[in-house]
Amino acid sequence: MIASLLGLFLRAFVVLSGTALLTFALLWFAPGDPAQAIAMARYDAIVTEEIVDLVRKEAGLDVGFWPAFLSWVGPLVLLDFGNSSVTGRDVWPDMLAAVYYTVPLALAGLFIGLAIALPLAVLATKQPGGLLDRCAVALASLGAAVPAYWLGLLLILLFAVQLGWLPAIGARTPAHAVLPALTLGLGVASSLTRIIRSGILEARGQPFLPAIRRRGVADRKISRDHVAPHAAIPVVTVFGLELAFLLEGAVMVEVIFGRPGLGTFLVTAIESRDFPQVQAVVILTALLFVVVNLLIDLIYRAIDPRIGERNA
Amino acid sequence: MRSVTVLAIVLVFVAVVGPYLAPYDPVAIDIPKRLSRPSAEFLLGTDALGRDILSRLLYGAQWSLGLAFLISFIGLCLGTAIGLVAALGGKWVDWAVMRTTDTFLAFPDLVAAVVIAGLMGAGTWSLIFALSVTGWMRYARVARGIGLSLETRGYVIQAKLAGLSSLSIARWHYLPSLLPSLTVVWTGMFARAILGISALGFLGFGVQPPVPEWGTMLLDARIHMRSTPLQMIWPGIAVVACVLAINLAGDALRDTLADKENR
Numbered sequence: 001m002i003a004s005l006l007g008l009f010l011r012a013f014v015v016l017s018g019t020a021l022l023t024f025a026l027l028w029f030a031p032g033d034p035a036q037a038i039a040m041a042r043y044d045a046i047v048t049e050e051i052v053d054l055v056r057k058e059a060g061l062d063v064g065f066w067p068a069f070l071s072w073v074g075p076l077v078l079l080d081f082g083n084s085s086v087t088g089r090d091v092w093p094d095m096l097a098a099v100y101y102t103v104p105l106a107l108a109g110l111f112i113g114l115a116i117a118l119p120l121a122v123l124a125t126k127q128p129g130g131l132l133d134r135c136a137v138a139l140a141s142l143g144a145a146v147p148a149y150w151l152g153l154l155l156i157l158l159f160a161v162q163l164g165w166l167p168a169i170g171a172r173t174p175a176h177a178v179l180p181a182l183t184l185g186l187g188v189a190s191s192l193t194r195i196i197r198s199g200i201l202e203a204r205g206q207p208f209l210p211a212i213r214r215r216g217v218a219d220r221k222i223s224r225d226h227v228a229p230h231a232a233i234p235v236v237t238v239f240g241l242e243l244a245f246l247l248e249g250a251v252m253v254e255v256i257f258g259r260p261g262l263g264t265f266l267v268t269a270i271e272s273r274d275f276p277q278v279q280a281v282v283i284l285t286a287l288l289f290v291v292v293n294l295l296i297d298l299i300y301r302a303i304d305p306r307i308g309e310r311n312a
Numbered sequence: 313m314r315s316v317t318v319l320a321i322v323l324v325f326v327a328v329v330g331p332y333l334a335p336y337d338p339v340a341i342d343i344p345k346r347l348s349r350p351s352a353e354f355l356l357g358t359d360a361l362g363r364d365i366l367s368r369l370l371y372g373a374q375w376s377l378g379l380a381f382l383i384s385f386i387g388l389c390l391g392t393a394i395g396l397v398a399a400l401g402g403k404w405v406d407w408a409v410m411r412t413t414d415t416f417l418a419f420p421d422l423v424a425a426v427v428i429a430g431l432m433g434a435g436t437w438s439l440i441f442a443l444s445v446t447g448w449m450r451y452a453r454v455a456r457g458i459g460l461s462l463e464t465r466g467y468v469i470q471a472k473l474a475g476l477s478s479l480s481i482a483r484w485h486y487l488p489s490l491l492p493s494l495t496v497v498w499t500g501m502f503a504r505a506i507l508g509i510s511a512l513g514f515l516g517f518g519v520q521p522p523v524p525e526w527g528t529m530l531l532d533a534r535i536h537m538r539s540t541p542l543q544m545i546w547p548g549i550a551v552v553a554c555v556l557a558i559n560l561a562g563d564a565l566r567d568t569l570a571d572k573e574n575r
Contacts, residue, residue, distance in 0.1 A: 267430070
């Protein structure tokens with residue numbers, strides 16, 4: 001047990017270091033002179049060779065790949081992401097300010113998604129192949145095909161432009177969060193519906209259920225004690241996948257709705273070639289992913305004792 | 313299965329023949345006729361530069377579907393090769409390769425693609441690179457998984473004893489068993505590539521104007537949402553229709569394969 005837990009942590013560590021290396025390599029080897037790009041983003045004019053050299057020295061880009069990588073990755077351990085190469089401000093507080101916009105949005109999206117998907121999947125599986133079930137499946141398939149940004153645009157078109165009920169652009173009031181959260185939530189709902197539904201159906205097909213039923217256990221008790229835990233396993237997996245969806249969705253949704261969250265922060269940083277900012281977002285995302293996946297692995301072991309045994 | 317075939321034919325047909333069906337030049341600018349509503353002259357209306365939207369959609373099919381095909385195919389080759397190296401390379405190679413795969417998977421692939429394409433500089437080549445580099449992991453996992461399960465089969469052991477190289481075992485014994493499952497993965501990745509291309513186009517990091525790509529068309533249309541809302545509808549419908557169709561085809565294919573295995 002302890003050995004396999006250590007293995008999990010080792011894996012998380014390897015993945016995280018790999019991400020740091022890949023990110024840095026990507027920035028280092030990206031076409032074009034990074035120092036030139038920074039100088040242009042910062043001074044917004046035609047820059048001379050002299051200025052580019054100064055920038056290169058200041059940003060620590062003149063020492064070769066490995067020294068530059070190590071001097072960047074060292075402070076990272078203490079969550080010191082350095083200063084923005086464009087504004088010169090510390091990256092961390094600026095990024096944190098963006099995170100404050102993204103986290104509530106993502107949570108609201110997840111909540112809306114669950115609030116739609118869970119009842120829908122439970123009701124749909126009451127009668128597999130019935131009308132409601134087929135509607136749920138159709139909705140889930142459609143949802144998987146609709147890009148988040150287009151759904152966002154459609155919602156803006158309907159609720160902001162045509163009906164004028166809700167504001168679309170910005171993040172000043174809570175009402176500004178309704179459409180972005182709904183956009184994310186509908187996307188989450190479609191994938192969750194599909195997965196919860198098949199989770200329930202698969203749990204129902206387990207061979208031990210008829211045996212329990214023949215022993216005279218009540219249907220309600222079977223659902224609660226035997227079907228639900230089984231259906232929970234794929235749902236836990238999905239939260240890992242859902243996190244990816246939420247982050248991707250947040251990037252697009254924030255850009256569409258003009259919310260100053262992490263997605264907007266990232267896109268702006270890329271456009272102005274602000275390497276420290278881009279690196280910070282990438283590392284933060286990877287960290288979040290590794291931590292969530294680690295948690296998911298641990299939760300698996302708690303729900304399903306078979307998993308720990310199999311890996312050990 | 314029949315629906316899959318029909319669908320494949322329709323998609324290929326639209327992508328190949330689309331430009332010949334287009335009533336106008338997709339990049340011909342006609343300012344006096346800008347932002348016109350759907351009419352007999354322009355079936356789906358015109359955009360802000362007076363370009364015919366139907367023609368742009370039909371030409372766009374080439375870009376969206378063609379590039380998605382290319383990207384998912386590169387991913388297929390790359391991922392299969394990597395997965396087979398892991399399966400045949402022994403314990404340590406397997407560990408290293410799979411941790412690398414985990415590293416790539418440890419990241420929402422669209423976000424990674426945005427970062428890569430954005431930093432490489434917007435353009436078609438960056439787009440292809442970004443989406444291929446972030447799109448091989450699922451193939452690798454499937455290829456490795458099946459590969460490992462084949463290791464103990466009699467014909468593989470015999471081939472090894474007969475002194476066949478790993479490369480020829482991979483080619484003649486592993487690849488044929490992998491293809492059905494990889495094809496199912498491929499349909500999913502094809503659909504994903506279509507979504508990725510349009511998302512990057514929409515962010516301005518993908519195919520550059522004046523090329524009529526669906527995501528870029530949505531980006532243009534967004535500004536004129538108030539005056540010509542329909543302009544924003546068409547490219548979206550095109551993306552949704554293709555992705556939906558390909559996903560359904562993938563489901564059908566998977567069911568057919570599952571039936572075959574059960575029999």
